[in-house]
Amino acid sequence: MAEPQTTPTRPVRFRVHRRKAGDSGGRYDSFEVQLDEQRTVLDGLVAIRKEQDPSLTFRHSCFHASCGTCGMRVNGADVLACVTKVADLGPTVTVEPLANIPLVSDLVVDMGAFYGPFSRAGRPLLRESELVPGSQRAEGIDVLTRYEDCIECGICVSACPLTGSDPRYAGPAALCAAGRVIEEPRDADRLAALRFADGSHGVWRCHVAYECTGACPSNADPGAHIMRLRRAATADRFRRWFGVGRAAR
Amino acid sequence: MSGQRPAAPVATAGPVERRRGWTGWFDPRGRRLGGWAFALNRLTGLGLVAYLYLHLGVLFLLSQGPDGWDAFVDVALSPPILVMDVVLIFGMLLHGLNGIRVGLVGYGMVATRQGALFVGLMIIGAIVLLAATLRVFA
Numbered sequence A: 001m002a003e004p005q006t007t008p009t010r011p012v013r014f015r016v017h018r019r020k021a022g023d024s025g026g027r028y029d030s031f032e033v034q035l036d037e038q039r040t041v042l043d044g045l046v047a048i049r050k051e052q053d054p055s056l057t058f059r060h061s062c063f064h065a066s067c068g069t070c071g072m073r074v075n076g077a078d079v080l081a082c083v084t085k086v087a088d089l090g091p092t093v094t095v096e097p098l099a100n101i102p103l104v105s106d107l108v109v110d111m112g113a114f115y116g117p118f119s120r121a122g123r124p125l126l127r128e129s130e131l132v133p134g135s136q137r138a139e140g141i142d143v144l145t146r147y148e149d150c151i152e153c154g155i156c157v158s159a160c161p162l163t164g165s166d167p168r169y170a171g172p173a174a175l176c177a178a179g180r181v182i183e184e185p186r187d188a189d190r191l192a193a194l195r196f197a198d199g200s201h202g203v204w205r206c207h208v209a210y211e212c213t214g215a216c217p218s219n220a221d222p223g224a225h226i227m228r229l230r231r232a233a234t235a236d237r238f239r240r241w242f243g244v245g246r247a248a249r
Numbered sequence B: 001m002s003g004q005r006p007a008a009p010v011a012t013a014g015p016v017e018r019r020r021g022w023t024g025w026f027d028p029r030g031r032r033l034g035g036w037a038f039a040l041n042r043l044t045g046l047g048l049v050a051y052l053y054l055h056l057g058v059l060f061l062l063s064q065g066p067d068g069w070d071a072f073v074d075v076a077l078s079p080p081i082l083v084m085d086v087v088l089i090f091g092m093l094l095h096g097l098n099g100i101r102v103g104l105v106g107y108g109m110v111a112t113r114q115g116a117l118f119v120g121l122m123i124i125g126a127i128v129l130l131a132a133t134l135r136v137f138a
């Protein structure tokens, strides 16, 4: 019988941010993990928790870039750990929690704080169907619904330089959601979303760095949504000030 | 590894604020083109404000009569100051051209092509800078 093929592994050094509730400051713990070149940062963290330190806390669920729970900073870049291969990183992998969102423990941030402004924007979950040409539908299914591109990972908030320096800024994820409400209101309150976005701590706070768009793992393009919202907000103000046309509804 | 699970950490405090602050603007890790444009715009903006005050100081020399002004002109034509002139032109071009990008993109025009716009404007800036440098040292 043929021997089962084993993929060669190499030692990878992880430097992982640690801080539990009540600690006065953070620190970095080092771990060495044997991983093959197909393994991801999330695989490494799971191995650390299983084999070396069960007290390490981090969030994950799907392992395939769909749930948005494993957002973290790896070697300074804001990424989904489940699709970031260790082979693409240097010999040392530094893992930190997302920035600009309060920290709960080790690599876990307080998503409640993230969802606050996000929910105020309307937080659309489903978008109108976009069929891929030539795609087949299962028997008896006439209409497909599709989830919004945004997987609510918080990566854009961590990457945005303005969110880092202005705690009152609504942030790219919430503004991206407001932009989607304007684009496809369905039953949502379009005017409320626009008024939420149109403020000195809304779309006008953004300084066009586009780190949000660059970092977004789901092509939701928050930067472009913010810019389109500015146009919509400007048009809305003109309508209100000069009585030209109808205000957004 | 003992294999024993340590006791769950006792929560004695709520989530802690962890913002990158303004120093994060200049953190090069994971930075993309737009982020560099943002950071360089801050730096060149500060540089141009500093230059404005320097310029006002230099103009003040005019009130000192020909002696003060002529001495300054001698210094202004020295190579280190000419290099500073080139740095100034670099800052003005970067800030001004990036300002065009921010203005256009900021109002929803070419909102999905901001990277290409930045590269295009910087190529124009590089050509102008080269011509200006040759002129300064001519």
Ligand code: SF4
Pocket (backbone or CB within 6 Å): A159, A160, A161, A162, A163, A171, A172, A205, A206, A207, A208, A209, A210, A211, A212, A213, A222, A223, A226
């Ligand atoms: S485009 Fe605006 S929201 Fe996006 S990263 Fe830049 S400053 Fe932040």
Ligand code: SF4
Pocket (backbone or CB within 6 Å): A068, A149, A150, A151, A152, A153, A154, A155, A156, A157, A172, A173, A176, A212, A215, A216, A217, A218, A219, A220, A221, A222
């Ligand atoms: S806009 Fe992109 S980066 Fe931001 S939360 Fe949504 S999926 Fe994540």
Ligand code: FES
Pocket (backbone or CB within 6 Å): A060, A061, A062, A063, A064, A065, A066, A067, A068, A069, A070, A071, A080, A081, A082, A083
């Ligand atoms: S584990 Fe679901 S996106 Fe990474």
